[in-house]
Amino acid sequence: MSSPPVDQQTNVYRKMLTAVISSICMGTGFDSIEKEALASLVELIQCYLSELSVICKNYCELAGRSEPLIADIILAFIDMGINFSCFEDYIKNAKYPSLPPIIVQQPPKQ
Amino acid sequence: MDMSQNQQSEKMIEDQSELTLGQPLSDFLMQLEDYHPTIPDAVTGHILRTSGFEPKDPRLLRLISIAAQKFISDIANDALQHCKMRTSNSSNSTSKSTKGAKDRRYCLTMEDLTPALAEFGITIRKPQYYV
Numbered sequence: 001m002s003s004p005p006v007d008q009q010t011n012v013y014r015k016m017l018t019a020v021i022s023s024i025c026m027g028t029g030f031d032s033i034e035k036e037a038l039a040s041l042v043e044l045i046q047c048y049l050s051e052l053s054v055i056c057k058n059y060c061e062l063a064g065r066s067e068p069l070i071a072d073i074i075l076a077f078i079d080m081g082i083n084f085s086c087f088e089d090y091i092k093n094a095k096y097p098s099l100p101p102i103i104v105q106q107p108p109k110q
Numbered sequence: 111m112d113m114s115q116n117q118q119s120e121k122m123i124e125d126q127s128e129l130t131l132g133q134p135l136s137d138f139l140m141q142l143e144d145y146h147p148t149i150p151d152a153v154t155g156h157i158l159r160t161s162g163f164e165p166k167d168p169r170l171l172r173l174i175s176i177a178a179q180k181f182i183s184d185i186a187n188d189a190l191q192h193c194k195m196r197t198s199n200s201s202n203s204t205s206k207s208t209k210g211a212k213d214r215r216y217c218l219t220m221e222d223l224t225p226a227l228a229e230f231g232i233t234i235r236k237p238q239y240y241v
Contacts, residue, residue, distance in 0.1 A: 016153045021182060023148055025218055028186040030193075033218040040223065040234060041182060045149075046157060048178050053163040056174075060163070068165045070139060073173055082177055088138050090180050096148045 017042045019099055027096035055079050139169050147175040154178075188226035189218055196222065 021041045025033050055076040060068045077084045151168055154175045158164065165171055193216050220236065227234050 053158040053161040057163040
């Protein structure tokens with residue numbers, strides 16, 4: 001069996017992130033996006049999430065816990081210089097569509 | 111009299127700042143129960159799990175998703191302003207554009223993304239190849 005083409009080998013989570021970036025850009029007012037810019041933004045959001053989670057985990061472990069609390073996330077936000085006071089306004093004003101939930105494919109019954 | 115008033119106002123300001131520091135996030139977290147961010151929980155959960163961080167409360171996941179979403183939309187907004195400025199400048203210089211300002215189409219290009227990211231302190235260079 002031949003391997004699928006290179007485009008289809010990419011991670012499914014990256015595909016979802018591509019859809020996320022696209023919908024955010026469309027919500028912002030763009031009509032189209034260059035492939036390079038899209039790939040850069042996908043890389044950026046993935047890097048951002050990993051960085052945030054590593055900082056959160058470190059704060060959590062510093063406190064001697066394995067279960068994360070909101071306090072760890074707040075400390076990580078402060079560490080990364082994120083202003084979380086404007087999140088509330090952001091989600092009220094944001095008009096981005098949320099993606100449809102992931103549906104697990106059932107194997108066909110025989 | 112003035113001194114006491116000043117002290118009172120300072121005290122009030124301190125009280126307000128104490129309220130705004132602790133209060134809003136606990137309220138905000140309650141709102142996240144019904145809110146669905148654009149980034150699906152499964153995707154955020156997977157990326158966090160690969161970094162070794164596993165929150166059981168979905169609201170914490172959503173808070174992180176919102177942070178990432180806001181980051182990207184701030185960048186996109188900046189890039190859009192750059193794009194609008196660039197296109198308006200070029201249309202003014204040619205002054206032959208028959209299209210109105212309303213039916214102009216915007217495309218997010220690396221040309222606009224690079225200065226937008228530079229404002230966030232991110233340097234981006236054109237990659238040599240894509241597979």
